[in-house]
Amino acid sequence: MNFKLKLLVAGLALGFAAASQAADPIKIGVSGPFTGGSAPMGVSMRDGVKLAVAEINAKGGVLGRQLQIIERDDEAKNERGVQIAQELINKERVVATVGYINTGVALASQRFYQDAKIPVMNNVATGSIITKQFADQPENYIFRNSASDQIQSQMIIKEAVDNRKFKKVAILADSTNYGQLGREDLEKVLDKRGMKPVAVEKYNIKDVDMTAQLLKAKQAGADVVLTYGIGPELAQIANGMEKLGWKVPLIGSWTLSMANFIDNAGKNGNGTRMPQTFIQDASTPKRKAFIDAYVKAYNPPQGRMPSPVSAAQGYDSIYLLAAAIKQAGSTEGPKVKAALENLNEKVEGVVTSYSKPYSKDDHEAITADVTVFGEVKDGKVVQAK
Amino acid sequence: MEILLQLVFSGVALGMIYAVIAFGYQLTFATSGTLNFGQGESLMLGALVGLSLVGTIHGGPYMGYLLMIPLVIVFGALQGMLVEWIGVRPAIKIKSEFGWIMSTIALAIIFKNVAENIWGKDDLTFPSPLDSAPIQILGANVQPMQVAVVVGALAIMAVVELFNRKSIYGKAVVATANDRDAAGLMGINTGMVITFSYALSSAVAAFAGVLVAPLTLTGATMGASLGLKAFAVAIIGGLTSGVGVIVGGLILGIAETTTGYYVSTGYKEVPGLLLLLLVLAVKPSGLFGKAAIKKV
Numbered sequence: 168m169n170f171k172l173k174l175l176v177a178g179l180a181l182g183f184a185a186a187s188q189a190a191d192p193i194k195i196g197v198s199g200p201f202t203g204g205s206a207p208m209g210v211s212m213r214d215g216v217k218l219a220v221a222e223i224n225a226k227g228g229v230l231g232r233q234l235q236i237i238e239r240d241d242e243a244k245n246e247r248g249v250q251i252a253q254e255l256i257n258k259e260r261v262v263a264t265v266g267y268i269n270t271g272v273a274l275a276s277q278r279f280y281q282d283a284k285i286p287v288m289n290n291v292a293t294g295s296i297i298t299k300q301f302a303d304q305p306e307n308y309i310f311r312n313s314a315s316d317q318i319q320s321q322m323i324i325k326e327a328v329d330n331r332k333f334k335k336v337a338i339l340a341d342s343t344n345y346g347q348l349g350r351e352d353l354e355k356v357l358d359k360r361g362m363k364p365v366a367v368e369k370y371n372i373k374d375v376d377m378t379a380q381l382l383k384a385k386q387a388g389a390d391v392v393l394t395y396g397i398g399p400e401l402a403q404i405a406n407g408m409e410k411l412g413w414k415v416p417l418i419g420s421w422t423l424s425m426a427n428f429i430d431n432a433g434k435n436g437n438g439t440r441m442p443q444t445f446i447q448d449a450s451t452p453k454r455k456a457f458i459d460a461y462v463k464a465y466n467p468p469q470g471r472m473p474s475p476v477s478a479a480q481g482y483d484s485i486y487l488l489a490a491a492i493k494q495a496g497s498t499e500g501p502k503v504k505a506a507l508e509n510l511n512e513k514v515e516g517v518v519t520s521y522s523k524p525y526s527k528d529d530h531e532a533i534t535a536d537v538t539v540f541g542e543v544k545d546g547k548v549v550q551a552k
Numbered sequence: 553m554e555i556l557l558q559l560v561f562s563g564v565a566l567g568m569i570y571a572v573i574a575f576g577y578q579l580t581f582a583t584s585g586t587l588n589f590g591q592g593e594s595l596m597l598g599a600l601v602g603l604s605l606v607g608t609i610h611g612g613p614y615m616g617y618l619l620m621i622p623l624v625i626v627f628g629a630l631q632g633m634l635v636e637w638i639g640v641r642p643a644i645k646i647k648s649e650f651g652w653i654m655s656t657i658a659l660a661i662i663f664k665n666v667a668e669n670i671w672g673k674d675d676l677t678f679p680s681p682l683d684s685a686p687i688q689i690l691g692a693n694v695q696p697m698q699v700a701v702v703v704g705a706l707a708i709m710a711v712v713e714l715f716n717r718k719s720i721y722g723k724a725v726v727a728t729a730n731d732r733d734a735a736g737l738m739g740i741n742t743g744m745v746i747t748f749s750y751a752l753s754s755a756v757a758a759f760a761g762v763l764v765a766p767l768t769l770t771g772a773t774m775g776a777s778l779g780l781k782a783f784a785v786a787i788i789g790g791l792t793s794g795v796g797v798i799v800g801g802l803i804l805g806i807a808e809t810t811t812g813y814y815v816s817t818g819y820k821e822v823p824g825l826l827l828l829l830l831v832l833a834v835k836p837s838g839l840f841g842k843a844a845i846k847k848v
Binding site for chain 1: 809
């Protein structure tokens with residue numbers, strides 16, 4: 168290679184380096200389970216995130232830079248979540264991370280972001296404690312735009328006890344962090360009303376027989392079953408009731424809207440109710456545009472989103488974050504966090520429109536007002552009347 | 553009393569599923585002293601192939617439930633032969649004591665991954681061939697499909713046993729099981745018999761798969777926990793006894809449902825596993841097993 172050619176190559180290389188410097192994208196981490204029982208939520212969340220990122224990039228990005236997502240499958244496993252957090256922080260150097268479907272994974276992973284002063288936007292995980300894990304520290308980098316278990320458990324009890332006047336409630340929850348923390352929340356709310364559940368039962372992920380749990384609830388005379396779990400096992404509960412020839416209403420956390428519950432429970436799932444922040448129903452132009460774009464881009468079977476709530480919250484989480492980065496005029500964690508805590512711009516999301524969603528002490532964007540009850544009806548979730 | 557009966561019925565249905573998979577472990581252990589640790593995956597593949605034939609996921613339904621069963625059994629047999637050919641034969645050839653353990657586990661993981669790619673990672677519903685409304689027996693509710701599982705499991709085990717005892721090919725299997733070297737000297741192609749036992753074992757598992765699929769959910773991960781529990785059943789009942797797996801399966805199944813009700817659902821798997829430990833400590837060949845004398 169002669170000297171001139173070397174010079175040319177060096178020049179080109181430098182040129183490329185400089186060019187990439189100018190358009191350096193803003194990296195945003197996405198961590199969620201894209202395989203396994205909670206995959207419908209993880210995949211929908213990721214797809215919602217991708218839609219929002221594509222829209223923002225088409226309009227020129229944020230601060231003149233494109234958004235780039237770095238997605239990783241945490242398999243709903245705490246240890247995978249931790250590895251991914253470290254990779255995203257230290258190797259990819261993300262500006263913020265959105266995601267977490269599973270409360271356990273969020274609790275195990277987000278301490279690394281807290282230490283690195285990088286904001287985390289929990290867009291699906293619901294454990295009440297998530298945003299309060301570091302509440303005692305002067306700066307809290309954990310935000311959320313999903314309905315916490317605290318909100319959901321209050322809504323569930325209100326629906327079961329106040330609205331539908333059920334007297335004897337049974338609780339069936341899975342043995343994960345999600346199920347057990349949710350069960351605690353439910354029991355707390357019941358306790359405030361001076362009530363005790365007539366049966367509290369536990370089951371494991373992948374259990375195929377719910378006879379013992381359901382029989383206990385039945386023997387205790389339960390007139391409603393409240394659930395905290397994920398799709399496949401919830402379907403086993405609904406189907407197990409049919410096996411026993413015992414039918415009482417099912418009311419539970421929002422996971423009862425997962426496609427893998429609705430499909431596997433079939434007709435046994437009809438009438439099941441759960442709190443929802445978003446229902447696949449084009450009730451506003453913004454929602455219609457979002458649903459149409461989602462169905463067009465990902466073509467889900469029968470045009471039904473696997474988990475509409477996750478997709479909508481994933482979509483909104485990016486818009487909230489983008490607004491904060493814009494306001495901060497910077498991608499530095501502490502500045503973005505400060506901007507999130509004092510958002511001036513009103514952010515139009517598909518779940519709701521957010522005006523000042525967060526403050527220094529309140530890192531929850533969703534309130535009970537924007538959450539409605541969904542009901543399973545012939546393979547679809549519709550708004551309960 | 554009704555409650556107990558209900559628990560026993562559920563336990564029996566669950567236990568027979570375990571028993572029929574455990575029976576598959578026995579078949580290969582008898583002829584070759586090896587086990588297919590991918591037995592749960594054979595069941596899963598059988599169920600998923602069956603679902604493709606009778607369900608709508610791959611453009612079907614192509615046929616009814618009964619017509620699908622022989623096809624799934626043939627598929628299971630071929631899959632078992634593949635496992636034997638790739639995973640077990642090389643280990644037997646070099647008289648490796650442990651090679652087959654790793655290779656059957658490795659194959660099980662590969663089968664699971666392949667299934668995840670073909671059928672996806674979600675659990676799917678298997679259309680039930682029988683009405684799912686329960687019938688009343690002595691005050692307890694039983695689904696027709698649960699009865700079918702028990703009958704089907706007993707039938708397939710009876711067929712295989714009859715075949716082994718009555719037919720000339722079956723006698724070759726029994727001869728190989730008794731003494732592989734002597735059988736070889738008598739002109740029995742023991743290699744072929746071992747391949748055949750693997751085919752039979754996976755065919756039984758595949759059949760069990762389509763039998764239980766309407767009761768549980770069908771998916772790439774359905775085999776793992778069933779395969780493991782069935783292994784416990786095979787150890788409790790003894791790896792050499794046909795009656796053993798049925799009794800072992802019933803014990804484990806009923807222990808699970810009754811403990812779940814009378815003690816706590818959080819502990820429902822504990823008594824069965826305690827029994828497993830007890831059996832291993834007191835009678836390692838299993839409740840009904842013949843003590844094996846290892847010739848060195």
